[in-house]
Amino acid sequence: MPAMTKKSIALIALIIGAMVIPFIIQNEYWLHILTLSFIWSIAVYGLNILAGYTGYLSLAHAGFFAIGAYALGLLTVKVGLNYWVALILACIITSGIGFLIGLIALRTREHFFAIYTLCVGYVIYLVIDKWDSLTGGVRGLIGIPAPSNIGPISFQSATSQYYLILFFLLATVLVMYRIVHSLTGRTFIAIRNSEELAQTIGISTMKNKLTVFVLSTFFAGLAGALYASFIRFIGPDIGYTAIIFDLLTYLLVGGIGTLAGPVVGTILIVSVSQSLQFLQDYRMLIFGPMLTLIIIFYPRGIVGMVSEWKMKWFNKKKKTPAEKWKSTYSDSKDVREDKVKEG
Amino acid sequence: MLKLAGLSVDYGSFTAIKNVDIEVNEGELVVLLGANGAGKSTVFKAISGIEKWSDGDILFNGSSIKKKSPDRIVKAGIVQCAEGRELFDRMTVYENLIMGAYVHRRKKAEVKKSLGHVYELFPILEEKKESAAGSLSGGQQQMLAIGRSLMSRPKLLLLDEPSIGLAPLIVEQMFDVIQKINEEGTTVLLAEQNANAALKIADRGYVFESGSIVVKGSSNELLTNDSVRKAYIGA
Numbered sequence: 050m051p052a053m054t055k056k057s058i059a060l061i062a063l064i065i066g067a068m069v070i071p072f073i074i075q076n077e078y079w080l081h082i083l084t085l086s087f088i089w090s091i092a093v094y095g096l097n098i099l100a101g102y103t104g105y106l107s108l109a110h111a112g113f114f115a116i117g118a119y120a121l122g123l124l125t126v127k128v129g130l131n132y133w134v135a136l137i138l139a140c141i142i143t144s145g146i147g148f149l150i151g152l153i154a155l156r157t158r159e160h161f162f163a164i165y166t167l168c169v170g171y172v173i174y175l176v177i178d179k180w181d182s183l184t185g186g187v188r189g190l191i192g193i194p195a196p197s198n199i200g201p202i203s204f205q206s207a208t209s210q211y212y213l214i215l216f217f218l219l220a221t222v223l224v225m226y227r228i229v230h231s232l233t234g235r236t237f238i239a240i241r242n243s244e245e246l247a248q249t250i251g252i253s254t255m256k257n258k259l260t261v262f263v264l265s266t267f268f269a270g271l272a273g274a275l276y277a278s279f280i281r282f283i284g285p286d287i288g289y290t291a292i293i294f295d296l297l298t299y300l301l302v303g304g305i306g307t308l309a310g311p312v313v314g315t316i317l318i319v320s321v322s323q324s325l326q327f328l329q330d331y332r333m334l335i336f337g338p339m340l341t342l343i344i345i346f347y348p349r350g351i352v353g354m355v356s357e358w359k360m361k362w363f364n365k366k367k368k369t370p371a372e373k374w375k376s377t378y379s380d381s382k383d384v385r386e387d388k389v390k391e392g
Numbered sequence: 393m394l395k396l397a398g399l400s401v402d403y404g405s406f407t408a409i410k411n412v413d414i415e416v417n418e419g420e421l422v423v424l425l426g427a428n429g430a431g432k433s434t435v436f437k438a439i440s441g442i443e444k445w446s447d448g449d450i451l452f453n454g455s456s457i458k459k460k461s462p463d464r465i466v467k468a469g470i471v472q473c474a475e476g477r478e479l480f481d482r483m484t485v486y487e488n489l490i491m492g493a494y495v496h497r498r499k500k501a502e503v504k505k506s507l508g509h510v511y512e513l514f515p516i517l518e519e520k521k522e523s524a525a526g527s528l529s530g531g532q533q534q535m536l537a538i539g540r541s542l543m544s545r546p547k548l549l550l551l552d553e554p555s556i557g558l559a560p561l562i563v564e565q566m567f568d569v570i571q572k573i574n575e576e577g578t579t580v581l582l583a584e585q586n587a588n589a590a591l592k593i594a595d596r597g598y599v600f601e602s603g604s605i606v607v608k609g610s611s612n613e614l615l616t617n618d619s620v621r622k623a624y625i626g627a
Contacts, residue, residue, distance in 0.1 A: 232490070232497055239480055239491055246478045249440055251466030251495035251544055 067215055071208045084211045086319040087218045088276050093299050093311035094221050095268025100297075101306035102229065103261045104241030105158075108293050109150065109166040112173030113266040115288025117143045117273025119177060122190040122283055132197040136274050143270025144263050151262035155255060158244075170290050178285040189284035193277050214275055218312070221268060226308060228264075237261055241306075298336065302343055304350030313351055393418045393579055394439070394470075394548055398448035401434050408434045409603045411448065416548065416581050421574040423590040423611075424583045425620070426600030432583035433475055434603075436550050439581075440472040441465045452548070467495050469547030473540075475556065475583075477533040481526030485517050488525050488536055492543030503543070510539040513569055531562035538569070548579045555586045567593050591615050599623075 074080055092114050100106040120142045124135035150169055157165050177184045184190065196204040196213060204213050228234045236257050239247040244254050277283050286292075295318075303314020318336070325332045347354040394416040401409040409431045416422045424432045437443035439450055441462035450457050457465055480488050489510060493503040511518040514535040520528060525536060534554055541549060551570065555563040563586065571593040574580045584590035591597060591611040599607040599620055607617060614620050 232494075235480075235483065235487060235491060236494070238483070242480050242482075243478060245442055246474065246480075248442060248462035249466070249472045249474060250492055250540065251463045251471075253461065253463040255461075 064219065068212075071211055077207050080207050080211055082319060082323050083316070084207070084214050084279060085276075086316045087211075087214045087312075088272050088279060089296065089299060089319065090218055090312045090315040091221045091275065092269050092272035093296050093303070093315050094225055095265040095272070096296055096300055097305065097307075097311050098225060098228065098237070098268075099261055099265035101300065101310070102234065102241060103237040103258065105155070105258065105262070106163045106297075107154075107166045107262070107265065108163050108290070108297075109154075109170035109173065110265070110269050110296055111290065111292035112170035112288050113143050113147060113269035114273040114276070114292065115173060115177055115283075115285070116146055117270030118277040118283045118287055119184055119190065119273075120270070121274035121277045122193045123183070125194050125278075126190060126192055132194060132278065133199075136196075136271075136278075139274040140267055140270045143273070144267045147263050147266025147270075148259070151259050151266075155258045155262060167290065167293075170288070170293060174285060174288040174290065177288050184285070187285060189282060190277075191282050193281045193283065195281065196278055210279055214279065217271065217275060221271075222308070222312070229308060233257075233260075298340060300350075301340060302350055304352030304354075305348075307349060307352040307356075310350050310352045317351070393420075393453060394581070395451040396435070396439075396448065397451065399435070399438060399445055399450065400447035401431075401438050401443055402446045407446075407603060409438070409445070412603075412605055414598055414605070416579060418579055419574075419577065420595045421571070421580045421582065421593060423587075423594040423597040424581065424600055425585070425587050425590065425597055425614070426583075427585065427623075430600035431603040432600055433552055435600075436472055436474075436552050436581075436583060439465075439470060439550060463495070466544060466546075470550065471541045471544050471546035471548070472550040473537050473552060473554065475552040477530070477537045479525040479533055479536060479540075481524065483525055484522055485525055485528070485536055486521040488540050489517070489521075489543050492540030495544050502545070506543045506545055510542055513542070513572065514539050531558055531566070534558060534562075534566060535569075538566075538573075542573065542578075546578060548581065549573065551580060551582045553583055553585065555584065555589065563589060587614070587620065 070083065071080060074083070092110065095113075096107065096110050117139050120139035121135050124130045124138055125132060128135075130138070150166075154162060154165050154169065178186060180186070195210065198204070202209070204210055228237075236247070236252055239250070239252060240254055240257060247254055273287070276287065299314040299318050300311055301314070302318055303312065304310030322332060322336075325335065328335075343350060347357070349356075394414070396412055396414040399409055399412045399414075400407060412431075412435065414422075414424075414435070424435065426432050434443060438445045439457075441457065441460055441464075445458075452465075452468060452470060457468070457470075460468065480491060483491070489507060490503065493506055496502050496506070516532055517536060517539055520532065525533065528536060538551065538554065541551075554566055554570065558566065567589050570580060570582065574593075582590055582594065591614055594611045596610050597608065597614045598605050599614070607614065607620060609617070
């Protein structure tokens with residue numbers, strides 16, 4: 050069976066699996082946790098396209114998540130707009146602010162970019178926290194409506210919200226897949242590899258970096274808006290800088306710069322974290338060393354680890370009997386000498 | 393075609409290039425000779441728009457490129473093949489080549505034609521088109537780096553030390569191809585330490601030392617110049 054077909058079948062099986070989960074899991078709490086994981090996954094996909102594929106680690110991502118959430122909250126609660134119009138506007142507002150911040154932030158690079166965006170994220174949090182008359186300050190924003198009905202389809206129950214957010218997650222993954230496998234995606238990867246080299250082949254690095262930054266904020270805004278309508282209450286804490294480190298942990302554990310990494314990491318960490326609630330803050334004693342080990346041994350996370358194992362297994366299978374004999378019986382010195390000769 | 397007039401490049405308080413004048417006419421193959429750190433790569437970076445210069449000017453077809461960004465310089469027709477065979481290692485040979493045609497990405501027929509031309513120059517690249525660039529040998533990587541530069545169909549090709557770290561036989565093949573590229577109509581500015589091989593195919597040359605031009609002349613003049621022979625040819 051060709052590899053692509055195998056991949057497609059696995060993907061379809063996963064989607065079907067995700068669709069039947071509400072019938073298998075009768076516990077509404079776990080459905081709630083899974084839905085939340087999907088929302089965070091969308092935000093992590095936004096972070097991944099920027100940090101993983103383009104090499105720019107934005108620490109303002111939680112801030113953009115909060116902007117999306119508050120934009121939806123304010124547009125529905127205070128302005129009284131229809132949910133779907135507010136959702137679209139929330140994404141546009143977040144991307145617009147992302148565009149303006151990106152124009153300045155992308156003049157910096159590497160750790161300066163990370164530090165700058167960390168400050169931006171904190172400023173966003175402060176604005177939300179202190180602008181009492183608009184955001185409700187520490188009291189937060191209550192009474193955010195659930196998604197309004199689309200014809201006969203209602204989104205009031207936990208199951209229907211699960212399916213709605215699953216739909217947005219699948220759409221996000223599809224968009225990411227299309228980007229990563231296009232010339233645009235390769236352009237982002239080229240910038241990550243070497244900005245100077247990218248420039249010498251005619252890539253306008255600023256234009257592309259700004260595009261990916263805006264794209265990243267769009268998904269953060271979308272996730273934030275979905276979060277607001279799912280939880281129905283938001284406080285300034287959702288924009289706090291600690292949230293970005295949670296998102297980053299999901300991404301690093303799942304696999305930065307991989308397509309499946311964000312969803313794998315988020316679901317795993319969120320569910321493990323929920324199962325270890327009884328340990329309270331001591332949970333970090335498990336997550337800390339786990340994260341360190343993953344970064345040291347598998348910098349591309351669980352997904353990178355699996356593909357590395359698969360590659361090794363495939364190469365082992367591909368070896369001819371002569372090669373197998375050579376690798377088993379010849380000592381390392383001979384192999385090194387052969388390599389020198391070949392070189 | 394290309395004129396560097398009194399060009400100076402500073403790195404902070406250190407002057408890397410001092411008052412350099414270079415002229416390259418259309419269709420020529422001109423070589424910049426010099427040891428490591430002489431300033432050849434800095435000149436290339438300045439021409440490509442990656443390094444800003446402090447004094448002088450660079451004119452391409454009569455107009456200054458000072459305010460042009462690196463991508464606009466590539467669009468104008470100046471393409472640099474950087475030193476050290478810089479490739480996108482995880483991408484395939486084919487993907488690397490397609491990336492080279494970035495400025496013509498909307499002209500699919502032209503990209504296909506350029507790809508055919510590169511495969512004709514370097515048949516091994518067609519054989520290995522599905523291989524990861526990082527898995528190629530040194531010579532093949534250099535071929536890919538040059539091939540990728542050709543994908544944008546440059547008017548002026550800047551080649552920064554294409555022979556570095558390659559076996560003598562591969563170097564010979566590489567210079568044959570560079571000569572062929574020039575004969576097909578692409579103007580070439582070549583930075584090299586391998587003076588003997590480079591001067592054999594070049595029309596003219598400049599010798600760099602500590603950021604300044606110390607000798608210039610036709611290839612024959614440089615090949616017979618005693619100081620050039622002593623310093624770079626070892627005779």
